[in-house]
Amino acid sequence: MSKKVEHNIKAYGNNFTTMTPGPFAIKLRTCKIWQFIRFIIINIKMLVVVRKSH
Amino acid sequence: MARLVVLGGGVSGHTAATFAAKWLGSAHEVVVVTPNSKWNWIPSNIWVGVGEMSKEEVTFDLAPVYAKAGINYKQAKAVSINPEGSDLVNKPFVTIEYTLAGREGMTENVEYDYLINATGPKLNFGATEGLGDANGLGEFTVSVCTADHAVHANEEFQKCIQKMKKGERQKFLIGTGHGLCTCQGAAFEYIFNIEHELNKAGVRDMADLKWISNESFLGDFGVGGLHMKSMGFAVSSKIFAESLFTERNVDWIIGAHVNKVEKGKVSYELLDGSMGEEEFDFSMLIPPFAGVGLKAYAKDGTDITATVFAPNGFMKVDAKYDAGTYENWKASDWPKTYQNPTYSNMFACGIAFAPPHPISKPMSSPNGTPINPTPPRTGMPSGIIGKAVAHSICDRILQGENAPLHEASMAHMGAACVASAGKGIFDGTAAAMTIYPVVPDFEKYPGTGRDTDYTFGEIGLAGHWIKHILHHLFIWKAKLKAGWTLIPE
Numbered sequence: 001m002s003k004k005v006e007h008n009i010k011a012y013g014n015n016f017t018t019m020t021p022g023p024f025a026i027k028l029r030t031c032k033i034w035q036f037i038r039f040i041i042i043n044i045k046m047l048v049v050v051r052k053s054h
Numbered sequence: 055m056a057r058l059v060v061l062g063g064g065v066s067g068h069t070a071a072t073f074a075a076k077w078l079g080s081a082h083e084v085v086v087v088t089p090n091s092k093w094n095w096i097p098s099n100i101w102v103g104v105g106e107m108s109k110e111e112v113t114f115d116l117a118p119v120y121a122k123a124g125i126n127y128k129q130a131k132a133v134s135i136n137p138e139g140s141d142l143v144n145k146p147f148v149t150i151e152y153t154l155a156g157r158e159g160m161t162e163n164v165e166y167d168y169l170i171n172a173t174g175p176k177l178n179f180g181a182t183e184g185l186g187d188a189n190g191l192g193e194f195t196v197s198v199c200t201a202d203h204a205v206h207a208n209e210e211f212q213k214c215i216q217k218m219k220k221g222e223r224q225k226f227l228i229g230t231g232h233g234l235c236t237c238q239g240a241a242f243e244y245i246f247n248i249e250h251e252l253n254k255a256g257v258r259d260m261a262d263l264k265w266i267s268n269e270s271f272l273g274d275f276g277v278g279g280l281h282m283k284s285m286g287f288a289v290s291s292k293i294f295a296e297s298l299f300t301e302r303n304v305d306w307i308i309g310a311h312v313n314k315v316e317k318g319k320v321s322y323e324l325l326d327g328s329m330g331e332e333e334f335d336f337s338m339l340i341p342p343f344a345g346v347g348l349k350a351y352a353k354d355g356t357d358i359t360a361t362v363f364a365p366n367g368f369m370k371v372d373a374k375y376d377a378g379t380y381e382n383w384k385a386s387d388w389p390k391t392y393q394n395p396t397y398s399n400m401f402a403c404g405i406a407f408a409p410p411h412p413i414s415k416p417m418s419s420p421n422g423t424p425i426n427p428t429p430p431r432t433g434m435p436s437g438i439i440g441k442a443v444a445h446s447i448c449d450r451i452l453q454g455e456n457a458p459l460h461e462a463s464m465a466h467m468g469a470a471c472v473a474s475a476g477k478g479i480f481d482g483t484a485a486a487m488t489i490y491p492v493v494p495d496f497e498k499y500p501g502t503g504r505d506t507d508y509t510f511g512e513i514g515l516a517g518h519w520i521k522h523i524l525h526h527l528f529i530w531k532a533k534l535k536a537g538w539t540l541i542p543e
Contacts, residue, residue: 008300047542
């Protein structure tokens with residue numbers, strides 16, 4: 001897998017000190033099975049926050 | 055029969071009016087005064103601004119919805135409030151000016167027993183030279199603040215895509231157009247949707263994208279940033295935002311007060327006092343917000359605007375306005391009931407209430423120019439506050455003037471925020487975040503000011519699906535379709 005994102009870092013530029021996602025992290029973001037699981041979890045978390053806020 | 059008048063039909067005013075109409079029934083009257091004929095789900099304007107949605111998909115006519123709810127709808131703008139009445143009328147009233155076709159400019163005094171000010175903001179384009187004037191948006195930049203603005207933004211955006219397809223490089227500058235703007239989140243969402251669309255059009259390599267904002271650090275978002283749990287760490291939103299900007303190859307300028315906009319160029323001042331210029335081919339800059347300019351008069355006609363409203367035009371409520379410097383700020387400074395301290399039958403909600411102070415630490419350049427985000431009061435907090443205020447007023451109407459008021463402090467309230475970065479069901483992603491509480495409470499949560507069990511953020515398809523669902527869910531709710539009361543704000 002490509003490490004293309006790392007190529008966007010500019011030495012001593014604005015983004016030199018940040019972290020960047022690797023290929024696996026980026027893949028997970030669009031992996032439908034993993035994202036379906038995250039969808040359930042994020043919804044539950046958001047509902048808890050909504051409930052605490054009312 | 056009591057009459058509740060709601061000024062404004064945005065997220066907060068619409069929520070307040072529709073719940074009040076439901077709770078009060080036909081025994082009492084709810085009047086909504088709003089200059090708009092349509093309701094707009096503003097978060098989806100971002101998709102209109104890149105051509106992924108039409109104006110019709112994010113708006114609907116208010117008249118049939120209010121007719122169904124039994125709400126007396128007046129398409130007009132509020133001009134002034136007489137909270138004590140006048141020498142001719144003993145009851146308090148609001149003076150409105152119609153915007154309805156055929157009645158434009160006609161005025162009317164609408165008496166009330168209770169008043170909710172939910173007028174939202176005036177988009178103060180005129181605060182920055184060249185960004186616009188008293189009539190609105192200027193000619194050099196675009197905006198996504200209204201559905202019409204977003205349609206125009208997309209037209210300009212498509213022209214840029216065509217130029218890039220012909221081999222002409224384009225520069226996109228997105229962010230805030232003044233040192234005291236709020237709504238960084240909307241601009242954040244827009245720049246990543248632009249980036250997504252450029253990729254889709256196959257012209258990303260022909261574009262330079264740059265962010266410019268008044269935040270002192272990337273990821274401030276007007277809430278002083280946030281720390282979220284990720285991989286066992288409490289990670290700052292600065293890292294989160296910088297990482298996303300780097301991943302999408304978007305450069306940034308922060309701590310910037312844009313002081314002048316010209317054709318293809320902005321001038322700005324930075325927190326360190328230095329001045330700079332940035333050229334662009336396409337620019338979307340969020341304007342600062344101000345109150346809509348309502349006046350207030352005492353019974354004898356004396357101007358009491360300064361008593362009812364803060365200098366920025368927002369209505370004073372039960373907040374601590376004399377909290378002093380940042381070091382003295384507390385979560386308890388923030389209003390709980392949104393009742394006006396002078397007139398107990400007046401309330402303000404959504405953007406229309408005057409916050410006690412910013413949430414982000416106030417900063418200024420060595421030249422004395424204030425450069426810091428002003429506090430956001432949109433979205434989920436806006437709806438929750440509107441409902442709480444409606445609940446308080448309904449209780450007072452139905453149970454008597456001593457009924458306790460409901461509370462909805464932003465220091466005890468969380469918010470869920472989903473910032474999309476592309477619209478496709480399987481190729482879009484979004485940054486999904488929750489923050490609890492919105493206003494940090496450093497006494498209760500030392501260090502970060504927030505409960506990191508309920509403050510989180512992540513990027514992916516899941517958040518994007520939630521964004522799609524929210525779009526349909528909130529329009530369903532606002533149209534008062536079956537089960538609307540079950541959908542939380």
